[in-house]
Amino acid sequence: MSQSLPRFEDNHHDETPLLPKDDAARNPTPLSKLQIAVLLSVWLIESLISHSISPYLNQLVRELPIVGGDGRRVGYYTGIIVSTHFAAEAATVLHWNRLSDHIGRKPVLLLCLMGVIISVIVFGLSRSFWALVFSRALHGALKGYVGVVKSMMAELTDETNIARGFSMLPMSYSLGYAIGPFIGGMLSRPQDRWPHVFSHSFWAEYPYFLPCLVVAGCGCASFTASLIYLEEVCLLSSVPSNTIHSYQTVNSGPPTRLRPSETETSSDTDTAGEELPSISLPLPPKGSEKPPPLRSILTRPVLISISSYAMLALLSMAAVALIPLVWSTSVEFGGLGMSAASIGLWMSGSGCVNGVVQYAFFPRFVSRFGPRAVFLASISTCALIYALFPFENLASRHTFGGSKVTERLLIVLQLSSLSIAQMGYSTIYMYISSAVPNKRSLGATNGLAQTVVSIQRMVGPAAADWLFAFSLTNNVLGGYFAYVVLVVLVGVGLCISAKLPRNTWTHSSN
Secondary structure, three states: OOOOOOOOEEEOOOOOOOOOOOHHHHOOOOHHHHHHHHHHHHHHHHHHHHHHHHHHHHHHHOOOOHOOHHHHHHHHHHHHHHHHHHHHHHHHHHHHHHHHHHHHHHHHHHHHHHHHHHHHHHHOOOOHHHHHHHHHHHHHOOOOHHHHHHHHHEEEEOOOOOOHHHHHHHHHHHHHHHHHHHHHHHOHHHHHHOOOOOHHHHHHHHOOHHHHHHHHHHHHHHHHHHHHHHHOOOOOOOOOOOOOEEEOOOOOOOOOOOOOOOOOOOOOOOOOOOOOOOOOOOOOOOOOOOOOHHHHOOOOOHHHHHHEEOOOOOHHHHHHHHHHHHHOOOHHOOOOOOOOOHHHHHHHHHHHHHHHHHHHHHHHHHHHOHHHHHHHHHHHHHHHHHHHHHHHHHHOOOOOOOOOHHHHHHHHHHHHHHHHHHHHHHHHHHHHHHHHOOHHHHHOOOOOOOHHHHHHHHHHHHHHHHHHHHHHHHHHHHHHHHHHHHHHHHHHHHHOOOOOOOOOOEEEEE
């Protein structure tokens, strides 16, 4: 007898707690520390690569002949570089994640990670605009591990520890947000800072290679750890319907037994006598040998979750792109005139605070207010981030006696708002994981989500940079037109995200 896919219940209007009643009194299942640590190291590398470039990218583009010495045109070209990166990601990430459903997560993760390391080296050796575009596109095309990491995190957690598990991803990303800008800001143009150490002509010809080399070295360390310690946890479809197992996806070893579902009367333990975590998502129909077709995951919960994820990515990436661009722009043209080193230090400090906030407060906020409230708050704070840019420039123009207290307070408020906005990622990962029809489609669902989000991330930074440049060159609304448009988009994001249930999506039998 064939088994149909489970039905989703939207608990949008009820006050059901996030954890089921039968699990509410149960202590959270211990996380697999080694496996989680390896996944976090991969997530850290992605953050390091992205944020180590931010402090000096605008300066690098400003030095290229293509700009023609007009600093107001920098936003156009940085937008092309960033958008090309995410366009390449959007074109490939779904295929990488669907491939991981077939051959396993680990091979895909290792292949993509090695390719990204190579792309970083190429970026550091690029001396033309189109070479920069190519290296960033290569990075985007090989970012399949982004969805794979989220799939593996969902497979390593259950309903009692999923909030804690997914809160570690932004924490790791924030660590990269703290270290990356410091690496990029302090190690760029080393021949200017340490002329006696970096006196060779190579460093004058490639002034931004050193931070890329350091980040690539960190990537090699993560690759080695993943190669040695990472294990497959993806479920195969050939499991018996009356029990739950976790198999290595390449059939290279015996299955690892997981705890049966609550409806079973038997109780399995591992060799140490400790219960292992249950799987909260349903198994695929018995007898299916391949992951289900892509159209089978296009359910209402999945579509709402991915749409909300896409709006968060659009708004937050626009903010992340604007911060270094506006800060590096001269005060005359609406910015703050900050150096790459100053931008790197500010962003590093923000990353440290953000990591603490994500890990220490996110699970508590979700437990107290529910994931939907946390997500809506994350979307809302993006409007504050945009609105603060004009006031920062105004404070910079009217400093008295060289004091920049007001400007710095506004920067602190802006970066604090960015930390709140970043909480939305942990929340939406929970929604997407709980919306997946079954375990065999987890990789495809995360791949689809990452594809849509990559398109938004392609549009967001490019549109934000373009709007900023357009507002300045045409003096639209005093140069503040870009911020008005983005605040309106926050309202659109709130309308879409309001359709999420108060708690995560739930499954029940037909």
